[in-house]
Amino acid sequence: MSGPTFVELGHYQVRKRGQGADGDAFLSRKASDGRIISALSDGLGSGVKAGVLATLTASMAVKFVSEDIPIRRAAGIIMKTLPVCSERRISYATFTIVDIDSQDTVKVVEYDNPSYILIRERTQVEPIKGEIRVTRAGRGRASAARGAVGREAIMRYSEFQARPGDRLVFFSDGVTQAGMGTRAHPLGWGAPAVQAYALGLVEEKPDISARELARRMVQEAEAVDAYAPKDDISCAVVYFRRPRRLLVMTGPSIDPSRDAEMAAIFDRYEGRKLLCGGTTAAIVARELGRTVTIVLERVARDVPPASTMEGADLVTEGIITLGKAAELLERGESAVRAERGPAARAAELFLDSDHIEFVVGTKINEAHQDPSMPVELEIRRNIVKRVAATLRETYLKEVELRFI
Amino acid sequence: MDGEKLKVIICSGTACFVMGGSELLLLEDELPEAWRGRVSVEAAPCLGSCKDRSCGRAPFVKVGVEDLAGATMPALLALIGRKLGETLGG
Numbered sequence: 207m208s209g210p211t212f213v214e215l216g217h218y219q220v221r222k223r224g225q226g227a228d229g230d231a232f233l234s235r236k237a238s239d240g241r242i243i244s245a246l247s248d249g250l251g252s253g254v255k256a257g258v259l260a261t262l263t264a265s266m267a268v269k270f271v272s273e274d275i276p277i278r279r280a281a282g283i284i285m286k287t288l289p290v291c292s293e294r295r296i297s298y299a300t301f302t303i304v305d306i307d308s309q310d311t312v313k314v315v316e317y318d319n320p321s322y323i324l325i326r327e328r329t330q331v332e333p334i335k336g337e338i339r340v341t342r343a344g345r346g347r348a349s350a351a352r353g354a355v356g357r358e359a360i361m362r363y364s365e366f367q368a369r370p371g372d373r374l375v376f377f378s379d380g381v382t383q384a385g386m387g388t389r390a391h392p393l394g395w396g397a398p399a400v401q402a403y404a405l406g407l408v409e410e411k412p413d414i415s416a417r418e419l420a421r422r423m424v425q426e427a428e429a430v431d432a433y434a435p436k437d438d439i440s441c442a443v444v445y446f447r448r449p450r451r452l453l454v455m456t457g458p459s460i461d462p463s464r465d466a467e468m469a470a471i472f473d474r475y476e477g478r479k480l481l482c483g484g485t486t487a488a489i490v491a492r493e494l495g496r497t498v499t500i501v502l503e504r505v506a507r508d509v510p511p512a513s514t515m516e517g518a519d520l521v522t523e524g525i526i527t528l529g530k531a532a533e534l535l536e537r538g539e540s541a542v543r544a545e546r547g548p549a550a551r552a553a554e555l556f557l558d559s560d561h562i563e564f565v566v567g568t569k570i571n572e573a574h575q576d577p578s579m580p581v582e583l584e585i586r587r588n589i590v591k592r593v594a595a596t597l598r599e600t601y602l603k604e605v606e607l608r609f610i
Numbered sequence: 611m612d613g614e615k616l617k618v619i620i621c622s623g624t625a626c627f628v629m630g631g632s633e634l635l636l637l638e639d640e641l642p643e644a645w646r647g648r649v650s651v652e653a654a655p656c657l658g659s660c661k662d663r664s665c666g667r668a669p670f671v672k673v674g675v676e677d678l679a680g681a682t683m684p685a686l687l688a689l690i691g692r693k694l695g696e697t698l699g700g
């Protein structure tokens with residue numbers, strides 16, 4: 207199902223100065239078979255019209271490829287569908303389409319966008335690229351400079367097996383041509399300098415996220431353009447990350463003879479560990495001969511205080527904390543980052559992980575069913591399902607649930 | 611000396627917390643000046659009492675060796691006062 211790595215996608219863009227709309231478009235989608243398809247398109251010119259064409263191109267690409275049309279054929283169909291500008295006789299939109307399957311095999315088709323950069327082990331590697339030629343029905347005679355000869359358009363196709371730690375960086379020509387005409391960069395920033403800059407960022411911060419890398423590339427291009435972009439500038443990054451794993455253990459099992467098993471799962475897990483629930487923590491602590499200590503500083507009014515235990519990254523109370531964490535996650539990342547307290551810390555652990563495994567004890571806590579309780583406590587299983595759904599759908603995390 | 615301090619353990623488990631324990635966790639702020647330094651306030655995950663009807667109602671607090679059920683801030687302060695009196699007297 208899931209590949210050897212966690213695929214993180216990041217994208218950032220700024221529009222041409224003075225334009226009210228983006229002229230580049232980036233879209234991505236996860237297909238039902240687990241493939242991740244993304245496309246970056248640059249519409250001719252800038253503004254609304256360019257944006258519409260770019261969006262149209264990117265959405266066709268993502269739709270076709272995710273519906274199982276092989277990427278090369280999909281690119282051909284788009285090529286034939288795209289109108290050709292009658293004045294400038296060039297295509298209305300350029301594109302880069304990336305198709306990543308569940309085993310991290312990557313297929314890329316590029317049409318007229320700058321060449322992508324593949325960074326592996328802090329150096330740039332260059333997969334061999336083949337050509338795909340498409341004869342178009344249009345009357346336009348595309349200019350050779352744009353990569354098309356006569357009525358033929360040439361796209362470049364490459365395929366490679368991504369390795370953990372690889373980064374694929376692709377962008378519109380707003381990046382390579384930034385600063386064009388200035389004294390510092392008469393011909394623009396240029397591909398070699400752009401590549402060197404990307405490598406430098408990875409060198410400087412080896413675990414830089416896809417989002418940050420994309421943002422910093424664009425911001426640098428903007429700086430080269432003297433902060434008055436003469437074109438839309440956009441960059442996308444795919445980071446094949448070694449997954450950051452998190453174990454969340456919450457609730458005792460109905461069967462006390464499984465306490466030792468729970469403790470063993472906790473003990474052997476490689477990754478970060480969160481214990482949600484006093485009884486759960488007590489069981490693990492007892493089985494492993496550890497102690498749970500509650501930290502009574504900065505008590506939050508709405509959530510019981512957190513504790514510490516050797517081997518656990520965080521120990522919290524169960525139902526209330528998880529409920530509040532769910533609420534924070536539903537409100538969005540900024541809500542999580544803005545809060546403190548145990549629920550926010552738990553939510554932060556979720557956000558900073560790629561693969562999250564819940565081990566949920568199904569024993570119902572009789573004390574919580576007391577009708578005299580001033581608030582109705584949700585059943586653990588339901589809260590966990592709620593958190594899991596948000597993590598999957600909103601944050602695209604890989605989530606596993608195990609009930610014991 | 612820690613050994614002479616009166617140990618107060620407030621349950622911060624789910625049931626106690628929603629039944630009023632959340633307020634009790636602020637005990638430290640409510641302690642009269644004279645008592646500070648003579649009382650150590652701690653919190654604990656579920657003490658188990660909420661699962662046993664014979665123990666009474668949540669929230670639960672342990673004050674020294676004594677268990678207080680259905681604890682409220684005034685009741686808790688009163689019990690601490692009594693205990694401190696005893697300790698002083700003895």
Ligand code: FES
Pocket residue numbers: 573621622623624625626627655656657658659660661668669670
């Ligand atoms: S929650 Fe306080 S005794 Fe169980």
